[in-house]
Amino acid sequence: MTALYRWAPWVYFAAALLFIFLPVLVLIQFSFQSGLAPVPPFDGPSLKWWAKVLANRKITDGLTNSLLVGLGSAFVATVLGFLAAYSLARKRRRLSGFYQFLLMAPITVSYLIIGMGLQITFNYLGLGKSLWAIGIGHVVINLPLTFAILYSQLGEHQANIERAAYDLGAGDWRVVLEITVPMLWPSLLAAFFIAATLSWDEFVIAFLMSRFDVTLPVVIWSMLRSGLSPELNATGTLVFIISILAVGVVEFLLWRSRKHHA
Amino acid sequence: MPEKPISPRVELRRVSKVYENVTVVETLDLTIAAGEFVVLLGPSGSGKTTLLNMIGGFANPSAGQVLIDGEDVTDLPPAKRPTATVFQDYALFPHMSLLNNVAFGLRMRKVPKAERLAKAAEMLRLVGLDGFGDRGIHQLSGGQRQRVALARAMAVEPKVLLLDEPLGALDLALRRQMQEELVRLQRRLGATFVHVTHDQEEAMSIADRIVVVNKGGIEDMGPPDRVYLKPASLFAAKFMGESNVLGGRVVESLGGDVKVETALGAIIVPGNSAAGAAVHIALRPEQLLLAPHPDGVSLGRGRVEELSFQGTHCRCHCRVAGQDLILRAPVSVGLTPGQEVSLYAARTDVVLLQR
Numbered sequence: 001m002t003a004l005y006r007w008a009p010w011v012y013f014a015a016a017l018l019f020i021f022l023p024v025l026v027l028i029q030f031s032f033q034s035g036l037a038p039v040p041p042f043d044g045p046s047l048k049w050w051a052k053v054l055a056n057r058k059i060t061d062g063l064t065n066s067l068l069v070g071l072g073s074a075f076v077a078t079v080l081g082f083l084a085a086y087s088l089a090r091k092r093r094r095l096s097g098f099y100q101f102l103l104m105a106p107i108t109v110s111y112l113i114i115g116m117g118l119q120i121t122f123n124y125l126g127l128g129k130s131l132w133a134i135g136i137g138h139v140v141i142n143l144p145l146t147f148a149i150l151y152s153q154l155g156e157h158q159a160n161i162e163r164a165a166y167d168l169g170a171g172d173w174r175v176v177l178e179i180t181v182p183m184l185w186p187s188l189l190a191a192f193f194i195a196a197t198l199s200w201d202e203f204v205i206a207f208l209m210s211r212f213d214v215t216l217p218v219v220i221w222s223m224l225r226s227g228l229s230p231e232l233n234a235t236g237t238l239v240f241i242i243s244i245l246a247v248g249v250v251e252f253l254l255w256r257s258r259k260h261h262a
Numbered sequence: 263m264p265e266k267p268i269s270p271r272v273e274l275r276r277v278s279k280v281y282e283n284v285t286v287v288e289t290l291d292l293t294i295a296a297g298e299f300v301v302l303l304g305p306s307g308s309g310k311t312t313l314l315n316m317i318g319g320f321a322n323p324s325a326g327q328v329l330i331d332g333e334d335v336t337d338l339p340p341a342k343r344p345t346a347t348v349f350q351d352y353a354l355f356p357h358m359s360l361l362n363n364v365a366f367g368l369r370m371r372k373v374p375k376a377e378r379l380a381k382a383a384e385m386l387r388l389v390g391l392d393g394f395g396d397r398g399i400h401q402l403s404g405g406q407r408q409r410v411a412l413a414r415a416m417a418v419e420p421k422v423l424l425l426d427e428p429l430g431a432l433d434l435a436l437r438r439q440m441q442e443e444l445v446r447l448q449r450r451l452g453a454t455f456v457h458v459t460h461d462q463e464e465a466m467s468i469a470d471r472i473v474v475v476n477k478g479g480i481e482d483m484g485p486p487d488r489v490y491l492k493p494a495s496l497f498a499a500k501f502m503g504e505s506n507v508l509g510g511r512v513v514e515s516l517g518g519d520v521k522v523e524t525a526l527g528a529i530i531v532p533g534n535s536a537a538g539a540a541v542h543i544a545l546r547p548e549q550l551l552l553a554p555h556p557d558g559v560s561l562g563r564g565r566v567e568e569l570s571f572q573g574t575h576c577r578c579h580c581r582v583a584g585q586d587l588i589l590r591a592p593v594s595v596g597l598t599p600g601q602e603v604s605l606y607a608a609r610t611d612v613v614l615l616q617r
Contacts, residue, residue, distance in 0.1 A: 157351055157353075160349050160351055160353040161353045161354070161355060161356070163320060163340070163347075163349070163353065164347070164349060164354075164355075164414075165355070165366070166339065166340050166341050167319075167340040167341065167345075167346060167415075168341075168366050168414070168415075168418060169341045169367055169371055169418070170366075170370050171341065174370070179355060182357040183356055
């Protein structure tokens with residue numbers, strides 16, 4: 001019995017991990033397939049599909065576009081999220097709770113609805129579909145997240161640290177730039193990378209808001225329509241690797257900041 | 263030759279604070295002299311921190327004025343006041359080294375780099391952290407953080423140093439040690455310290471003057487021994503450590519003395535009060551005596567109910583005429599539970615409390 005108690009959780013854990021990661025591992029493995037179809041038996045390894053991916057303008061353009069939109073929208077969402085969090089955490093207003101609700105509300109709305117709304121609005125304003133439009137859409141969906149992350153880091157202890165800086169003669173700008181921002185640096189970076197990762201993977205809004213310049217998820221979607229190919233596996237692997245790297249950076253930053261504040 | 267009147271270092275004139283219809287500080291005056299170590303003592307929610315924040319500029323009085331060295335600073339923000347605060351949670355800058363923490367205020371005052379770093383290093387040495395300048399905040403213990411916070415506040419040479427329960431987070435032994443160091447630093451720098459605490463022992467051991475604050479008002483104010491031995495109010499008597507308090511009524515005013523009728527009988531104590539006034543009389547446990555005093559009062563016979571050995575003395579509960587009295591008996595007397603004792607006190611030790 002005791003042996004069962006000891007091993008059962010581990011078996012379950014391994015099964016769960018396998019369930020989550022097996023599809024990804026298979027995807028990665030068959031990106032090194034030699035033949036035409038990404039299905040067993042595996043006849044690789046071969047780098048020819050990877051070479052094809054890197055030579056495919058559609059994919060490399062999509063990759064560049066995705067990086068532009070991801071980094072750009074994450075930067076804007078982080079800056080706006082910080083400003084909103086700072087003002088709501090530091091200046092008490094009568095309607096603070098209501099403003100907070102308004103800022104968090106988009107998180108409950110489906111991307112499809114937000115995408116439709118943006119499309120209608122841009123149409124009305126006479127703005128075309130573009131990378132800019134995708135970026136704005138991604139700021140809309142990521143702002144609640146960056147706001148929530150940063151707001152949670154601006155507690156009473158941090159307020160006291162800012163008070164100490166004011167007390168020692170620092171003005172508003174110096175306190176924000178020399179105390180608040182450096183103090184929040186790990187959280188700011190974490191918020192930035194989370195927003196960038198979500199933008200990187202996002203399909204619905206990117207699809208609705210784009211026409212000629214498309215992001216990588218939209219490229220993959222259009223490739224999928226013409227059937228499976230190891231080239232798609234290689235593209236998917238590329239997307240996965242970059243996401244994992246970003247998540248790794250976030251985890252590292254949060255771990256370091258926890259260690260410092262302990 | 264007429265002497266130029268010296269204005270006090272800090273002057274609170276008719277200040278009050280009302281916050282969301284609640285009176286946090288009632289209209290009061292408080293004057294602090296240069297070089298004085300003043301402790302604002304009171305329970306949590308008494309308004310003592312609000313008073314401190316009024317001096318530091320973190321709270322604006324609803325009415326009244328705050329003056330420092332005769333200059334009205336009521337409307338100045340903390341940065342423009344010649345004060346510096348040591349916060350309860352230290353509020354050190356987590357992303358800076360110790361040296362940069364301490365030098366921060368000087369940098370804001372545009373002191374040249376070499377000069378401010380030298381000054382910061384000197385302040386660190388003063389608080390016993392010589393050579394720790396390059397360390398980060400997270401590498402320090404609570405007591406060390408406390409010292410850095412002190413050094414940082416003192417580096418800007420404030421006219422008034424404000425300390426908001428700075429020792430609250432430290433364990434007892436470290437707290438006692440830091441109390442001594444605070445007093446030593448204050449003497450050495452000749453600075454004016456205003457210190458907030460709810461620990462009456464801490465207040466007594468460090469203060470030149472204790473200000474007992476309760477419900478937004480000042481209950482008593484004076485040197486520690488006076489406030490302890492002759493408290494001005496019932497609250498001050500109870501808050502400044504253990505006290506035996508008896509309710510009574512003045513039956514006769516005897517010109518300098520009054521006769522008070524209490525549960526222990528009529529007692530003649532020093533003081534002035536009109537006949538018929540409801541008063542309290544108070545005695546510290548160590549002021550209750552087991553033998554008659556030449557100029558004493560007799561408090562009647564009682565029975566020892568509970569005893570606990572405290573090393574230097576025995577803490578003893580006595581029941582006298584239905585009243586529970588606490589006394590500190592010398593160990594050598596060898597009291598036993600159930601024993602009958604007679605209690606006395608020196609007449610001048612008995613405190614008459616009129617409010």
